[in-house]
Amino acid sequence: MKSQTIEKPKFWLFKSEPSAFSIDHLARSAKKTAPWDGVRNYQARNSLRDDVQVGDFVFFYHSREEPLGIFGTMQIVRAGYPDFTAFDPKSKYYDPKSDPDNPRWYMVDVKLVEKFPEPVTRDKLASDDIARSMLVMKRGMRLSIQPVTQEEWNAVQQLAKVEA
DNA sequence: GCCAACGTTGGC
């Protein structure tokens, strides 16, 4: 058996404050594609650099501003590469400690797949037996790049189809 | 706007 050579599809949830970058920003981007830049947390960085692969599916989550929740889905179109905003003194994400020869921060490119007709809010997530236990629902969970299970992915897709 | 939870920094 060579079953371990089969790549499992991977699912993620990326968080963003919509005032900084929202799903509508992504929808208006050329080819509905944009770099997911500005991640400045080591655990999230490790995921972007090492784990997120082209073809992986991603939920777009709006944090901080109501309504809080999952607004749609994206797909990874470019795997981890150095986050160039860290090298730009004019960027709000500038980090002088990130050396271009040994970059500290990484990003990926995402493409919008679907904006849900209605967001799947935290209230809706909390009402579902499976979605309720997602990482994003845990108190104090600040990680902005989170793994999602296949079951959670399916559960949220179901919730997105239910009338608001 | 508040503030608990969390991650990072830096003095020792």
Place this chain on the structure above:
DNA sequence: GCCAACGTTGGC
């Protein structure tokens, strides 16, 4: 290597 202080996140 510890841990107090600090800055940030993000739900409420």
